[in-house]
Amino acid sequence: MTILFAVSECVPFVKSGGLADVAGALPKELALLGVETAVIMPKYSLIAEDFKKRMNKTAKCEVSVGWRRQYCGIEFLEHDGIHYYFIDNEYYFKRGTLYGHYDDGERFAFFSRAVLEALYTLDLAVDIIHTHDWHAAMINYLLKEEYGKKPFYQDMKTVLTIHNLQFQGVFPKETVHDLLGLDLSHMTTDRLEFYGNANYLKGGIMAADQVITVSPTYRNEILTPYYGERLEGVLSERQNVLTGILNGIDETIYDPLHDPHIDYHYDAENLAGKRKNKTVIQQMLGLTENEKIPVISMVTRLTKQKGIDLIKRVLHELLEEEEMQIIVLGTGETEFESYFRYMEYAFPRKCRAYIGFSEPLSHNLYAGSDLFLMPSKFEPCGIGQLIALTYGAVPIVRETGGLHDTVSAYQEKTGEGNGFTFTHFNAHDMKYTIKRALSFYHQKDIWNDIVQKAMTQNVGWADSARQYQQIFDRVKRGEASCSRVKKALNNAF
Known part of the structure; x- marks a missing residue:
């Protein structure tokens, strides 16, 4: 089984929050369980030069962003046993910060299509694309609505992890045609429409074979109006494929017995x-x-x-x-x-x-x-x-x-x-x-x-990685995507 993580940030390359920690640690834990993993992300100018020098340009292609045709370089780096692919386009990713730009909707519309085009260009037929947050959520939607109709993509499944529901990628409705290249039939309440705008995260939720939140309690909380950020209705519709799996931390980075950043090392037995x-x-x-x-x-x-x-x-x-x-x-x-x-x-x-x-x-x-x-x-x-x-x-x-x-x-x-x-x-x-x-x-x-x-509490990734592996196994077998149909049949009788 091959899993491709599609993320907007990843340790050790760039980081603005916990998403990068997860993207850096979880693939390594899954690899220890025998799951073949790779990561694809933007090639930001903020990535350290030492990493950039180690990247090899493997391919290039063109990506449609609405009516535009944009260059997409694909670069490769192996680090800590994991294969990393980088989407190269300086117009979109040569910025002083990762997010918060006037054209973020366009930048990540490009990234979403670029990931799918890169798979075809590299002839990388993965089993599951594991997307994270709104920046990559349109990959799920585009695969279901467009790319999945092509033979190369038709067996691919998607999993979406929501790290913070507050950030959804909400843009004017014109985005659907002008940036995503979709017609306005996609601007309906069961697709991308969100209070008159287009919502990238909503599209990902509606299209994914499985949706995961980063803790069991948060999974239940977001089904309520207080925590649901106006998506509680959409999430309730999909709660049969909504799971909470607790994040862990990379214990090779956070270890008081060996941490190179601290002056004195210690453990629970010697404080x-x-x-x-x-x-x-x-x-x-x-x-x-x-x-x-x-x-x-x-x-x-x-x-x-x-x-x-x-x-x-x-x-x-x-x-x-x-x-x-x-x-x-x-x-x-x-x-x-x-x-x-x-x-x-x-x-x-x-x-x-x-x-x-x-x-x-x-x-x-x-x-x-x-x-x-x-x-x-x-x-x-x-x-x-x-x-x-x-x-x-x-x-x-x-x-x-x-x-x-x-x-x-x-x-x-x-x-x-x-x-x-x-x-x-x-x-x-x-x-x-x-x-x-x-x-x-x-x-x-x-x-x-x-x-x-x-x-002495277990806060590593081992247990959570096994839960992710089980989810991936079910999705690959088609159980997660069929559960909605099974529920409908049960309700009918």
């Missing part, structure tokens, strides 16, 4: 190195150097989705009332960036904000922090809490999506639990939970037990 790393970050960032002061870290986008507005409401009170320190690493909305800069000024020995991103600093924060705060309004899966568990930075999270599936609240009576949780999206519930966590921090026997439970 001395973690305490030393705490002193390192206190010194590095100019905080009061005291091992007894609990350090809370956040590595996050500074947006409302991540619960930053909750923090804004109560952090001043917390820092006045508690002997604690907080360190924030990330970028986002100007309002929140400015707020953390102010808090740094107001509490110079208790608060630090690094507005930007640094991979080495993030590893140091996980390794040197006692707690990791992630109060998200919604969280499809979350990578931060998984890394925090691995490094023994005890998570404080809201019970939503993947946070609910991976972090369990500490119970005094039984000693069970690997973190601290709160249910309602409420600033004072969050504040109470932080205070509760801090109270246990000062009970060292209890605290060390919680840290060890966190560090």
